[in-house]
Amino acid sequence: GAGVSQSPSNKVTEKGKDVELRCDPISGHTALYWYRQSLGQGLEFLIYFQGNSAPDKSGLPSDRFSAERTGGSVSTLTIQRTQQEDSAVYLCASSLNSGTLHTQYFGPGTRLTVL
């Protein structure tokens, strides 16, 4: 079956612009996670959704970052007023349900470059 999909695969933007990244989870998966991977920082958790609600937003690095999920499916991660330090690969993952026992499956990622 189809895996997690993300778009765009690559995004180049200028400092100060807003960007939106999209994630489409595996069908039937209720939990959706956003991570960021950058050189020197490894893979970092940003936010997760169970259904449409976000019980844990603790990883969002600043108030320039926000995310939403509507209809319990597609999620968008928005970065406002992008900065060069936002350059990274943004990865989305989904799992059947939230909780520690459920495997998370990753999408291909969006590579964001802020000039």
Next chain:
Amino acid sequence: QKEVEQNSGPLSVPEGAIASLNCTYSDRGSQSFFWYRQYSGKSPELIMSIYSNGDKEDGRFTAQLNKASQYVSLLIRDSQPSDSATYLCAVSRGKLIFGQGTELSVKP
């Protein structure tokens, strides 16, 4: 101290050898552990999950968990050049907490 620690490597082994990858974690209450493989420029893909003390085998891969010592390891038998990748250890609290990853290079 990081919550999940791995040797960054690179770890280099000859083809056909056993590769041993290690991971330690700080939260004694952790229950679920995952090994992901990540090829350069690609996203992580699941290799193994383990929840109970002891060994879990899947083909050429064996995960080992010792909760008392707070370590998880991954053994890759009969290593192949196609196993060359970065191996990420993760502890689950719902969200995954990742180590920095160990780069493995298998030389023909």
